Amino acid sequence: MTETCKPNLAGLSLSKLQSLFVEAGEKPFRAGQVMKWIHQRGVLDIDLMTDISKDLREKLKSTTQISLPKILQDFESHDGSHKWIVQVASGSSVEMVFIPEAGRGTLCISSQAGCSLDCTFCATGKQGFNSNLTVAEIIGQLWWANSKLGCFDGTTERRVSNVVMMGMGEPLLNFDNVMDALSIMMEDCAYGLSKRKVTISTSGVVPAIDRLKDYTDASLAISLHAPNDELRSSIMPINKKYPIAELIRSVKGYMASLPDKRVPVIEYTMIAGVNDHRQHARDLAELLVQLPCKINLIPFNPFSLSDYKRPSDSSISNFRQILQKAGYIVTVRTTRGDDIGAACGQLVGDVNDQTRRSSRHRQNAANRKVFGSTDNLAVSADRV
Numbered sequence: 001m002t003e004t005c006k007p008n009l010a011g012l013s014l015s016k017l018q019s020l021f022v023e024a025g026e027k028p029f030r031a032g033q034v035m036k037w038i039h040q041r042g043v044l045d046i047d048l049m050t051d052i053s054k055d056l057r058e059k060l061k062s063t064t065q066i067s068l069p070k071i072l073q074d075f076e077s078h079d080g081s082h083k084w085i086v087q088v089a090s091g092s093s094v095e096m097v098f099i100p101e102a103g104r105g106t107l108c109i110s111s112q113a114g115c116s117l118d119c120t121f122c123a124t125g126k127q128g129f130n131s132n133l134t135v136a137e138i139i140g141q142l143w144w145a146n147s148k149l150g151c152f153d154g155t156t157e158r159r160v161s162n163v164v165m166m167g168m169g170e171p172l173l174n175f176d177n178v179m180d181a182l183s184i185m186m187e188d189c190a191y192g193l194s195k196r197k198v199t200i201s202t203s204g205v206v207p208a209i210d211r212l213k214d215y216t217d218a219s220l221a222i223s224l225h226a227p228n229d230e231l232r233s234s235i236m237p238i239n240k241k242y243p244i245a246e247l248i249r250s251v252k253g254y255m256a257s258l259p260d261k262r263v264p265v266i267e268y269t270m271i272a273g274v275n276d277h278r279q280h281a282r283d284l285a286e287l288l289v290q291l292p293c294k295i296n297l298i299p300f301n302p303f304s305l306s307d308y309k310r311p312s313d314s315s316i317s318n319f320r321q322i323l324q325k326a327g328y329i330v331t332v333r334t335t336r337g338d339d340i341g342a343a344c345g346q347l348v349g350d351v352n353d354q355t356r357r358s359s360r361h362r363q364n365a366a367n368r369k370v371f372g373s374t375d376n377l378a379v380s381a382d383r384v
């Protein structure tokens, strides 16, 4: 068996690992032992798994592998955030970010190299798309964060308390691999994270949200970013396929399937002059009456291929107040790690784009520099 054909123990969920042992004539509890070595103790060398017999270790060495993505670079922000560049098998690299806060540490994980959805405010979308990450490449990001933060040596308490699937890519377009990775995150013999502390953030792939309840009970965040279909479709092309009413219906269905009373988080990136008007806030408040939720406002974080601007502090404050007066719990995301390009919406990695999108966006940006913003030209023409 060549290395590439061998099952990768680091990327198998508990049930798949149990099946592997049973098929090999071994007891299923071996799966839990192996998971503890890899995901709780950080051990990747089968020879060091000393509660497994020598014969079984030899068998595992010849028939399986343990393989994780490589860390290419490690950046630390002045605010304590980390960004790691992770190389995946397709040859692209993706980014993950760790944000420490009082009482918790959040790891933002990527699910795809690039993204096919091309939201206009997102740096990843401008990179085009290369590949879905494997389960080992997704869970490997959590493994590496624990390793880099010194959590495998038994002396440091767990620093990654929360995981958000909010890095590069649309997680629900890599459904099977993301579901397996989530199950490893929440498995007691692996990372043991609570379902409340693992969040899938989606732009609204409605058919995937509809079947989510059969696979996981993780928390949900919805990238909404606009209070009506016309505006949302103009900044998030996926809305043309799955408009807001369908999305809300689907999210309500998933939330109703959960046994506890959790609500989704509605993510709203505020872009100056695009979706940050007071009327947008009033429309958003009216739209969300039908969906119990929390709202997270994310002031736009600029990046080189975008002309969008961050709204003023007073716009953000006014927007927030309108929503709060309407009875919503509203948070404003503090920008973290922008000195290392780790802020929300800024993740880019190095994607071997299989679409023509990245070169098109680069060309458009270059044209804007030479000729000035095409938007401004349009406005000028109207005035003439």
Ligand code: SF4
Residues within 6 Å of the ligand: 115, 116, 117, 118, 119, 122, 123, 124, 125, 126, 167, 168, 169, 170, 203, 223
């Ligand atoms: S916001 Fe999410 S779904 Fe949209 S382009 Fe960026 S990574 Fe893709």
